[in-house]
Amino acid sequence: MTCRAWHIEGGRATPIDPLAAVDATGGFTWIHLHGEGEVVAKWLRDHAHLPDYVIDPLTAVETRPRCDAIGKGAFVNLRGLSDDVLSSADPLASVRLYASAGRVHSVTRRKLTAFHTVVDRVERGEVADPGDLIVAFASAITEQLDPLIADLGDTLDECEEALDPTRIFEQRRAVTHTRVRAIGYRRFLVPQRSALEKLGQLPGDWLQADDRLHLAAAADRAARMAEEVDSIRERAALVHETLTDLRAEQLDQRSLQIAIVAMVFLPLTFLTGLLGMNVKGIPFADEPWAFAGVVGLCVAMSAGIVAWFVRKHWIGR
Incomplete structure (x- = not known):
């Protein structure tokens, strides 16, 4: 003290x-x-x-x-x-x-x-x-x-x-x-x-x-x-x-981006899985242009899905 x-x-x-x-x-x-x-x-x-x-x-x-x-x-x-x-x-x-x-x-x-x-x-x-x-x-x-x-x-x-x-x-x-x-x-x-x-x-x-x-x-x-x-x-x-x-808006934007990527690849994954089955009867399996055709189809589907997202204003805002 x-x-x-x-x-x-x-x-x-x-x-x-x-x-x-x-x-x-x-x-x-x-x-x-x-x-x-x-x-x-x-x-x-x-x-x-x-x-x-x-x-x-x-x-x-x-x-x-x-x-x-x-x-x-x-x-x-x-x-x-x-x-x-x-x-x-x-x-x-x-x-x-x-x-x-x-x-x-x-x-x-x-x-x-x-x-x-x-x-x-x-x-x-x-x-x-x-x-x-x-x-x-x-x-x-x-x-x-x-x-x-x-x-x-x-x-x-x-x-x-x-x-x-x-x-x-x-x-x-x-x-x-x-x-x-x-x-x-x-x-x-x-x-x-x-x-x-x-x-x-x-x-x-x-x-x-x-x-x-x-x-x-x-x-x-x-x-x-x-x-x-x-x-x-x-x-x-x-x-x-x-x-x-x-912060919540950031998470929403990131979740939307992840969902869009998943939506783009979902039909492509289905298509490639379907054509990748090891069975007889797959169309154009023996054609030389078949691979390029499948790739082109995947690109076209991806572009169509992205265009639909843009039209709905889910991306590009």
Whole structure:
């Protein structure tokens, strides 16, 4: 487990010892823990003196974005990109925050990419209160997700503009990968928007008026990304269906070609089999032109069958 803390007062952020941060007064204190298991819960219980009803959501294993009023503060869970390799079913790491007047405790179990951005903003003096810190996390998360979601849309645009029957398998893999990622992001973006909206409406003097405006803006941005992910998911389904139809059409064309070849050779096979029987009485068996005559008859039959297929528009379309 790692633990870091900052004391922010008068627009200036100072890194301090986490144990000293617990009892710091004046200004605003942020204590961040990175780790998992009982060791984090023990630190929060023994050193931060938080009650169990706050520690439980801060250390929960399975989490989704949400916001709940707890005592005189609020618990907020947000999801963002991670420096760790995560599964496609759970592609975003969580940051859990318990905020109250003058203090914020945050916990991460996986390395959150947005954490470094937030630390930079804190150290530049851009964070003055708990509301600013939560807004900083929400803004950093959406700023980092935005280009990834745009890339998903660009991938679909390329597939839609260049549908190629010769690259069906490659394009289907790209579309499927895009759809899986969109579904993974949507799973957390929709409740994240709701969590930010709910936080902005919670009563409490620890949230300033400008914090509520910034939270509303962050919620709107999350809502826009959620709508974009929904659009990507639906477009991916349509492109996948189109590629499936192209594949089915390819198979139909090939089956038709095979059937036509079989239909051309079927009467020829019957004729050559009939004339190839080793019995007496086969017409013109002793004539010198018999072989050429049979070949000519086969060519004529083949031409007639092909002409009939063309007239029926089964080939040559």
